[in-house]
Amino acid sequence: MPRKSWLGMALIGAALALAPIVVGASLGNAWVRVLDFAALYIMLALGLNIVVGFAGLLDLGYIAFYAVGAYLYALLASPHFGIHWPAWAILPLGAAVAGLFGVLLGAPTLRLRGDYLAIVTLGFGEIIRIFLNNLNTPINITNGPKGIARIDPISVFGQPLSKPVEFLGITFSGVMLYYYLFVVLALGIVFVGIRLQDSRIGRAWVAIREDEIAAKACGINTRNVKLLAFAMGATFGGVSGGLFAGFQEFVSPESFGLMESVMVLCMVVLGGMGHIPGVVLGGLMLTVLPEAFRHGAGPMQQAMFGKVLLDPEALRMLLFGLALIAVMLYRPAGLWPEPRHRRELAK
Amino acid sequence: MTVLLEARGVTKYFGGVQALKDVSLTINAGEIYGLIGPNGAGKTTFFNALTGLYQRDGGEIGFCGAALRLSSPHEVAKAGIARTFQNIRLFANMTARENVMVGRHSRTRAGVVGAVLRDRATRAEEAALRRRADELLRYVGIEHRADDIARHLAYGDQRRLEIARALATDPKLLALDEPAAGMNATETASLKSLIEGLRADGLTVLLIEHDVKLVMGLCDRVAVLDYGEKIAEDVPASVQRNPKVIEAYLGGAA
Amino acid sequence: MDIFLQQLINGLTLGSIYALVALGYTMVYGILGLINFAHGEVVMIGALSSLTVIRLLADSGLPGPVVVLIGLLAAALVCMALGFTIERVAYRPLRNAPRLAPLITAIGVSIVLQQLAMLTWGRSYHSVPPLLPAATHEVLGATFTEVQVIIVAVAAITMAGLMMLVNRTKLGRAMRATAENPAIAGLMGVDANRIIGLTFVIGSALAALAGVLVSANYGIAHYHMGFILGLKAFTAAVLGGIGNLAGAMVGGILLGVIEALGAGYIGDLTGGVLGSHYQDVFAFFVLIVVLIFRPSGLMGEKLAERA
Numbered sequence: 013m014p015r016k017s018w019l020g021m022a023l024i025g026a027a028l029a030l031a032p033i034v035v036g037a038s039l040g041n042a043w044v045r046v047l048d049f050a051a052l053y054i055m056l057a058l059g060l061n062i063v064v065g066f067a068g069l070l071d072l073g074y075i076a077f078y079a080v081g082a083y084l085y086a087l088l089a090s091p092h093f094g095i096h097w098p099a100w101a102i103l104p105l106g107a108a109v110a111g112l113f114g115v116l117l118g119a120p121t122l123r124l125r126g127d128y129l130a131i132v133t134l135g136f137g138e139i140i141r142i143f144l145n146n147l148n149t150p151i152n153i154t155n156g157p158k159g160i161a162r163i164d165p166i167s168v169f170g171q172p173l174s175k176p177v178e179f180l181g182i183t184f185s186g187v188m189l190y191y192y193l194f195v196v197l198a199l200g201i202v203f204v205g206i207r208l209q210d211s212r213i214g215r216a217w218v219a220i221r222e223d224e225i226a227a228k229a230c231g232i233n234t235r236n237v238k239l240l241a242f243a244m245g246a247t248f249g250g251v252s253g254g255l256f257a258g259f260q261e262f263v264s265p266e267s268f269g270l271m272e273s274v275m276v277l278c279m280v281v282l283g284g285m286g287h288i289p290g291v292v293l294g295g296l297m298l299t300v301l302p303e304a305f306r307h308g309a310g311p312m313q314q315a316m317f318g319k320v321l322l323d324p325e326a327l328r329m330l331l332f333g334l335a336l337i338a339v340m341l342y343r344p345a346g347l348w349p350e351p352r353h354r355r356e357l358a359k
Numbered sequence: 360m361t362v363l364l365e366a367r368g369v370t371k372y373f374g375g376v377q378a379l380k381d382v383s384l385t386i387n388a389g390e391i392y393g394l395i396g397p398n399g400a401g402k403t404t405f406f407n408a409l410t411g412l413y414q415r416d417g418g419e420i421g422f423c424g425a426a427l428r429l430s431s432p433h434e435v436a437k438a439g440i441a442r443t444f445q446n447i448r449l450f451a452n453m454t455a456r457e458n459v460m461v462g463r464h465s466r467t468r469a470g471v472v473g474a475v476l477r478d479r480a481t482r483a484e485e486a487a488l489r490r491r492a493d494e495l496l497r498y499v500g501i502e503h504r505a506d507d508i509a510r511h512l513a514y515g516d517q518r519r520l521e522i523a524r525a526l527a528t529d530p531k532l533l534a535l536d537e538p539a540a541g542m543n544a545t546e547t548a549s550l551k552s553l554i555e556g557l558r559a560d561g562l563t564v565l566l567i568e569h570d571v572k573l574v575m576g577l578c579d580r581v582a583v584l585d586y587g588e589k590i591a592e593d594v595p596a597s598v599q600r601n602p603k604v605i606e607a608y609l610g611g612a613a
Numbered sequence: 614m615d616i617f618l619q620q621l622i623n624g625l626t627l628g629s630i631y632a633l634v635a636l637g638y639t640m641v642y643g644i645l646g647l648i649n650f651a652h653g654e655v656v657m658i659g660a661l662s663s664l665t666v667i668r669l670l671a672d673s674g675l676p677g678p679v680v681v682l683i684g685l686l687a688a689a690l691v692c693m694a695l696g697f698t699i700e701r702v703a704y705r706p707l708r709n710a711p712r713l714a715p716l717i718t719a720i721g722v723s724i725v726l727q728q729l730a731m732l733t734w735g736r737s738y739h740s741v742p743p744l745l746p747a748a749t750h751e752v753l754g755a756t757f758t759e760v761q762v763i764i765v766a767v768a769a770i771t772m773a774g775l776m777m778l779v780n781r782t783k784l785g786r787a788m789r790a791t792a793e794n795p796a797i798a799g800l801m802g803v804d805a806n807r808i809i810g811l812t813f814v815i816g817s818a819l820a821a822l823a824g825v826l827v828s829a830n831y832g833i834a835h836y837h838m839g840f841i842l843g844l845k846a847f848t849a850a851v852l853g854g855i856g857n858l859a860g861a862m863v864g865g866i867l868l869g870v871i872e873a874l875g876a877g878y879i880g881d882l883t884g885g886v887l888g889s890h891y892q893d894v895f896a897f898f899v900l901i902v903v904l905i906f907r908p909s910g911l912m913g914e915k916l917a918e919r920a
Contacts (some may be wrong), residue, residue, distance in 0.1 A: 046700075070713060120905045127648045127716055132904050135897035138844075142894050167814065204475050211474030212460075212467050212485075215453070219461045222450035229410065229444075230435035231465030231528050244471065274720055281717055322732055330728040336721030340714050341706055 051194035054295035059248025065286035067241035068221025073137025079268035081253025085090030110250020159264025166258035284346030370417035393578035441530035464526030618755035621876035628869020629768035633738030634846030635861035636815030643856035650719030653843015654726035659824030663688035696817025854910025
């Protein structure tokens with residue numbers, strides 16, 4: 013690797029390492045928490061990017077895998093069943109189980125194309141959510157709409173990340189510690205994504221996206237390769253879900269609605285489908301901007317009109333919807349598409 | 360002369376229409392075999408039935424001395440039949456080299472773990488793959504466009520790229536669906552020498568073509584389809600004189 | 614047995630509403646090959662805007678059904694304008710774009726409509742004034758209300774009218790021609806853009822009607838009602854064979870009945886393990902099963918993939 017890119021990477025690393033300290037000191041821990049969520053969503057978006065961006069399979073129920081990972085963690089590390097497994101045992105298991113779900117949900121739907129696939133995956137996502145909501149009777153598995161609380165935090169080397177740590181004279185709060193964990197894992201997923209993209213499997217995914225029949229004629233077993241995309245995407249979703257459960261120490265079905273799936277999809281599409289830096293940008297933007305908006309819109313209206321005219325939450329979603337339309341109309345390939353190829357969506 | 364492909368009684372229905380009626384033909388190893396016929400005669404349908412894109416409603420296909428019972432296109436490709444498409448089907452947003460590399464999918468092995476870890480075997484395979492892709496691009500004469508996006512290539516180059524991609528599957532039989540369609544005289548001439556080169560290198564070619572002159576000048580033997588039926592199969596010179604063939608081509612128009 | 618009949622009646626009522634909404638999906642899909650994801654929200658806007666008008670006129674002394682009719686007309690106008698605008702803004706510019714693009718704009722439109730509705734009508738559930746005759750009758754141990762009769766009758770008449778329009782009029786012929794092949798229809802002098810616009814307008818009028826009927830059926834309306842209704846109606850359209858008008862009607866009624874019967878019997882079937890709150894699962898389950906085993910639907914033509 014040339015010296016210049018080492019330098020760039022070192023700078024990015026330093027920025028990532030310092031970000032929570034700076035943000036925490038200037039804006040408060042609430043914003044570090046936002047960064048934590050940004051990292052989680054980036055992991056999710058990168059997982060979905062494999063399915064949608066690389067393989068071109070529009071999955072609108074992706075959040076179901078996040079839910080699987082989260083609930084698995086919740087059930088295996090909480091007083092709900094009195095089981096308290098360590099995170100490092102549950103997370104790989106969550107990845108595997110979510111991957112299995114990916115294959116199970118993917119297998120019957122793969123013959124479908126485009127928007128049909130979208131609707132069926134959406135249906136699967138809703139079914140999983142309905143089950144989470146209702147599997148509290150006759151045996152209480154999911155605790156229904158109330159969700160599962162008092163989940164064990166994630167511990168690293170025996171240190172629960174929810175407790176602050178003193179190091180080099182700086183107090184690292186729980187949200188900061190989680191930040192470092194999430195960023196490291198997100199970087200890992202970026203690495204895996206980049207490696208996959210430039211490989212035999214990655215090329216096969218893109219080939220299927222570009223022309224499925226030609227891909228078959230090239231000897232690609234499209235069913236297996238698509239299932240692999242589903243499984244890989246679901247695996248990332250499962251890991252993120254487990255992290256989410258440990259981080260929040262609480263899960264309930266309402267975190268896994270269709271809107272969440274749509275949100276993750278929008279990160280992928282707005283950022284630049286199939287382009288990993290674009291997807292990271294999309295995840296970051298769609299986590300941070302709405303949050304800034306939520307905090308800013310109320311006070312801003314107060315200052316301008318003397319009172320809060322419009323519900324900031326509604327306004328936030330409204331702008332989000334408008335942004336989706338505008339980006340598709342004016343930048344159909346996303347905000348940061350692959351520079352070399354303006355792929356598929358660019359016409 | 361060894362028989363490479365033997366089709367017996369291949370039949371295909373679309374709803375009530377019989378698109379292929381008991382088509383039987385034999386292709387010998389090392390020959391260029393032409394499949395011609397008026398529009399809608401069932402040439403492409405035969406291609407699709409042969410390469411697994413359509414399920415056959417009847418008939419058998421023997422390939423390399425064994426029955427070809429495979430039902431899906433990727434298995435057919437792996438068995439050694441590669442094809443191109445009448446309306447070019449490249450991976451439009453991949454580079455020319457990547458297109459050819461995809462063609463070697465079934466001859467390579469690297470999986471997810473290899474892709475992520477990039478172990479020695481994977482790196483070696485990837486390097487060999489790249490070399491082979493560049494070799495094939497050179498073979499069809501478009502090595503200078505290796506890094507260009509497929510859809511930016513000139514029409515004739517796209518046809519060549521599709522052939523290179525098909526060759527990447529290491530086929531024993533290369534099936535070309537109207538490769539000269541839309542080409543001018545110069546492009547057709549150089550395509551002709553490319554196909555002759557393929558034969559010289561020991562490949563068997565099945566060629567669907569509209570350009571009768573090209574077929575007659577290139578093929579060792581020709582079969583003629585009309586309304587889904589084979590009405591003639593012989594060396595070009597005698598097919599040309601066959602009254603049934605003349606009838607099919609001229610009578611249909613009258 | 615009385616449960617069966619009761620659920621059949623309920624299912625028929627719900628099913629005729631699904632059918633009306635499903636027609637909107639299927640008409641647009643038939644012509645553009647596009648899932649108008651925002652269609653459910655149009656139903657919601659129809660329900661809420663009719664409600665506003667109805668509330669304004671509730672004490673005017675006009676007879677109840679007249680008030681509802683005026684509300685319906687107002688809602689139809691709002692929805693038709695909305696449908697026209699949606700097509701213009703979110704779909705037409707993307708007509709030649711890959712299929713993912715209009716799907717995303719459709720999601721965007723859904724979100725925008727929902728949030729606008731929330732800002733206009735608030736987050737609360739609105740009760741619908743009972744202006745339609747609501748007396749109940751009993752048949753063989755099952756009860757039905759006059760509202761239910763009205764819903765089924767209105768839906769049936771409307772659908773018959775739509776079939777006449779599509780199969781007997783010049784406009785209908787132009788619509789069928791455009792659905793078959795827009796370019797060729799254009800060569801024959803059909804203004805495809807106009808026909809597509811009209812399709813959205815007609816579908817939206819049906820959506821407004823469905824919105825009024827569904828809020829009359831349940832007695833409530835809220836900003837979030839469109840999503841799940843739209844999804845189920847889409848399921849109905851797929852079940853019947855998307856793009857096929859008769860299929861949408863059959864699919865709608867069938868889905869309504871399946872859902873009602875399923876909700877009525879699921880407790881017994883599973884020995885009480887699963888309760889009627891799994892009702893929504895049926896629609897999705899049906900959708901998935903249909904798409905996997907018969908993607909062309911009950912009445913759709915088989916589409917072979919072209920090489």
